[in-house]
Amino acid sequence: MSFLERIMSFRLRTKFVVPISLLLIASILTVSGYLIKRQADGFRRELRTSGETMVRILAMNAESGVLFESRYELQELLQILNQFDAVTYAAIYAEAGKPLASYGMWSESDIVVKRALDRGARADTIGGGFYVKNADGHEFLELNYPVYSRKEILSRETLGMTSGIDQSLGQRYVTEQIGSIRLILSLAKVNLSIAEAQKTAILLTVVILILTILVLTFFVRVVTKPVQMLVAVTDQVSRGDLSRLVEINQLDEIGHLANTFNKMIASLRQSREEIEEYNRNLEEKIIERTIALEEAQAQLIQSEKMSAIGQLAAGVAHELNNPLGGILGYAQFTLEKMKKNAAAAGLTKEAESYIRYLTDIETQARRCKNIVQNLLRFSRSSHTTEFEDVDVNQVIEDTRTFVEHQLLMNQISLTVDLAEDLPLIQANASQLQQVFTNLIINAMHASRSDSQIRIESRYSPAVGEFGGAVELRFIDQGHGIPPEIINKIFEPFFTTKEVGKGTGLGLSVSYGIVKEHGGEIKVDSAVGKGSTFTLIFPVQKHPVDADNSLKSGIGV
Amino acid sequence: MDESVRRSVLVVDDEEIIRSFLFEVLSEEYDVSLACDGDEAIEQIRKRRYDVIITDLKMPRVSGEEVVKFACDRDPQSKVIVISGFSSLYTVSQSINNGACAFLSKPFSIKELMRTVTNALCA
Numbered sequence: 001m002s003f004l005e006r007i008m009s010f011r012l013r014t015k016f017v018v019p020i021s022l023l024l025i026a027s028i029l030t031v032s033g034y035l036i037k038r039q040a041d042g043f044r045r046e047l048r049t050s051g052e053t054m055v056r057i058l059a060m061n062a063e064s065g066v067l068f069e070s071r072y073e074l075q076e077l078l079q080i081l082n083q084f085d086a087v088t089y090a091a092i093y094a095e096a097g098k099p100l101a102s103y104g105m106w107s108e109s110d111i112v113v114k115r116a117l118d119r120g121a122r123a124d125t126i127g128g129g130f131y132v133k134n135a136d137g138h139e140f141l142e143l144n145y146p147v148y149s150r151k152e153i154l155s156r157e158t159l160g161m162t163s164g165i166d167q168s169l170g171q172r173y174v175t176e177q178i179g180s181i182r183l184i185l186s187l188a189k190v191n192l193s194i195a196e197a198q199k200t201a202i203l204l205t206v207v208i209l210i211l212t213i214l215v216l217t218f219f220v221r222v223v224t225k226p227v228q229m230l231v232a233v234t235d236q237v238s239r240g241d242l243s244r245l246v247e248i249n250q251l252d253e254i255g256h257l258a259n260t261f262n263k264m265i266a267s268l269r270q271s272r273e274e275i276e277e278y279n280r281n282l283e284e285k286i287i288e289r290t291i292a293l294e295e296a297q298a299q300l301i302q303s304e305k306m307s308a309i310g311q312l313a314a315g316v317a318h319e320l321n322n323p324l325g326g327i328l329g330y331a332q333f334t335l336e337k338m339k340k341n342a343a344a345a346g347l348t349k350e351a352e353s354y355i356r357y358l359t360d361i362e363t364q365a366r367r368c369k370n371i372v373q374n375l376l377r378f379s380r381s382s383h384t385t386e387f388e389d390v391d392v393n394q395v396i397e398d399t400r401t402f403v404e405h406q407l408l409m410n411q412i413s414l415t416v417d418l419a420e421d422l423p424l425i426q427a428n429a430s431q432l433q434q435v436f437t438n439l440i441i442n443a444m445h446a447s448r449s450d451s452q453i454r455i456e457s458r459y460s461p462a463v464g465e466f467g468g469a470v471e472l473r474f475i476d477q478g479h480g481i482p483p484e485i486i487n488k489i490f491e492p493f494f495t496t497k498e499v500g501k502g503t504g505l506g507l508s509v510s511y512g513i514v515k516e517h518g519g520e521i522k523v524d525s526a527v528g529k530g531s532t533f534t535l536i537f538p539v540q541k542h543p544v545d546a547d548n549s550l551k552s553g554i555g556v
Numbered sequence: 557m558d559e560s561v562r563r564s565v566l567v568v569d570d571e572e573i574i575r576s577f578l579f580e581v582l583s584e585e586y587d588v589s590l591a592c593d594g595d596e597a598i599e600q601i602r603k604r605r606y607d608v609i610i611t612d613l614k615m616p617r618v619s620g621e622e623v624v625k626f627a628c629d630r631d632p633q634s635k636v637i638v639i640s641g642f643s644s645l646y647t648v649s650q651s652i653n654n655g656a657c658a659f660l661s662k663p664f665s666i667k668e669l670m671r672t673v674t675n676a677l678c679a
Contacts, residue, residue, distance in 0.1 A: 317641070318614075318642055320641075321640075322569075322574060322662060323573065324662070324663040325577070325639075325641075325663035325664065326577050326663075327663075328664075328665065329574075329665075333580055333581055333666055336666065365663070
């Protein structure tokens with residue numbers, strides 16, 4: 001990883017705070033260092049200036065003292081320095097370097113002062129000032145200055161003489177060095193002030209730095225916090241979790257970004273919901289279709305079953321007819337013979353019982369014949385029946401007359417509610433009557449005394465490709481059909497009646513007839529409440545009729 | 557009608573019980589011959605004339621329909637009665653179209669049979 005890459009991998013906050021802090025430290029240190037340096041220079045210059053002034057004044061006032069070597073006077077003079085605490089040491093020397101007076105508070109450790117004392121007055125140092133440093137780092141400024149004596153020159157002119165003018169006599173006075181003065185000033189105070197200034201500057205730097213870092217951190221936080229939130233939400237979104245929005249209420253670019261991002265999440269959510277909704281609908285549709293398909297399949301199986309049963313029944317019926325013919329024929333034949341014989345020769349007891357047996361055989365054979373005929377009717381195909389325009393209401397009324405007596409015997413009332421606008425349908429009236437009779441008799445058998453059977457007819461107009469239809473309902477209040485057998489009631493030989501009471505062919509024959517009419521028969525039943533049989537017959541012009549009328553129209 | 561002359565009847569059926577039953581019933585009044593299938597029936601019709609031919613429809617080899625057609629072609633005066641267990645409107649109309657004068661649906665009673673034969677002969 002290169003240096004640049006390492007920097008780029010830092011967190012946003014570090015990237016902001018570290019360089020700004022470094023820059024700040026550098027600039028503060030530069031500025032305060034420069035200022036402190038200037039201040040220090042100023043202090044030193046001031047000290048030196050005042051020191052030089054002091055030494056000059058001292059030199060001027062020391063003239064007579066040095067001239068007359070008056071130690072006392074000089075000592076007095078130096079006492080003035082009391083007022084200046086920067087003065088560590090002062091001394092006045094005669095011209096030969098002989099010390100005349102000294103002043104000072106110095107300790108043995110002040111090696112600089114000691115050395116200066118040992119050195120005595122030296123001509124080479126006069127006029128200059130220099131800084132010296134003690135072993136302990138204590139700094140001093142040493143100033144040496146000459147003490148002059150001014151001698152007035154008495155000239156002739158002054159004395160009133162004008163002749164013999166000497167050039168040198170033109171001078172009014174001459175100056176002569178008669179001694180020197182040395183002043184050692186301590187820079188301790190100055191350096192202390194400078195150190196204090198430095199300390200203050202450093203303290204200030206640290207304080208400003210801390211403040212800056214705090215403020216920066218705060219502001220960087222203001223910037224990075226929403227960014228971090230954005231990052232967190234983005235992470236969630238990338239994992240597919242759309243439940244969270246970015247909660248940033250700012251008007252700046254980041255607020256704008258957050259808004260845009262929220263909009264994006266919202267549209268993602270919406271499209272995801274749409275997809276889910278679509279999937280749900282799809283599933284529902286699949287389930288719906290599957291159910292419809294299963295129903296259709298069940299119906300198909302049922303009708304195939306019925307048709308197979310029909311074919312089987314027809315085959316069986318035809319095969320039964322021949323032996324049945326023999327049985328019935330011979331029974332009748334023998335019966336007639338025996339009756340004739342009995343009439344001629346008188347009826348023996350034996351003959352009487354034979355006649356009874358034969359009668360039984362004939363009766364049972366006839367019953368077989370009826371069963372076979374019903375079976376054949378159930379399986380009959382459409383081209384065997386003649387159709388004509390039939391008023392279904394009329395057929396119902398006819399059937400009613402036919403069964404009225406039986407209903408009366410069972411104390412069951414029959415009400416009819418027939419639509420007046422019923423169209424004619426293509427049907428075989430006697431077959432319809434057979435169906436209606438069967439349904440009414442079944443209803444009667446299922447009903448208790450004093451209950452009601454109701455027949456309704458109505459017209460359902462054409463809907464879509466399905467033409468109009470006549471709908472009939474046979475409603476009873478009987479014991480109903482248990483759900484486990486409701487699918488079997490149209491099968492041949494299925495019966496719930498006692499043995500010998502029903503053949504189990506009534507409803508299957510009705511089913512065959514209704515199918516032959518292109519109609520449908522359905523049953524709804526609730527155990528204990530009753531059953532409703534619904535018959536639906538399509539209303540349509542017979543295609544042959546339409547064809548004929550067209551031909552005759554053209555031909556004639 | 558001349559009572560002294562017994563009319564001739566040919567019974568055609570592949571079922572033995574039907575043949576023998578019809579023989580028993582009809583031979584009291586008529587001169588009855590039997591044939592057990594269409595082939596045999598046509599053979600017999602070729603040999604002689606019958607007043608009434610009673611035939612089944614569904615038989616092995618040559619069917620009753622062939623018998624009906626043949627008999628009517630050969631002698632339009634012969635009366636053909638079709639007896640069948642397949643008593644659908646289709647088979648009935650088919651038989652009538654082929655020339656049969658009556659159709660008896662199996663099983664039938666003796667009364668029905670006698671009435672039909674008598675009617676056929678009177679027509």
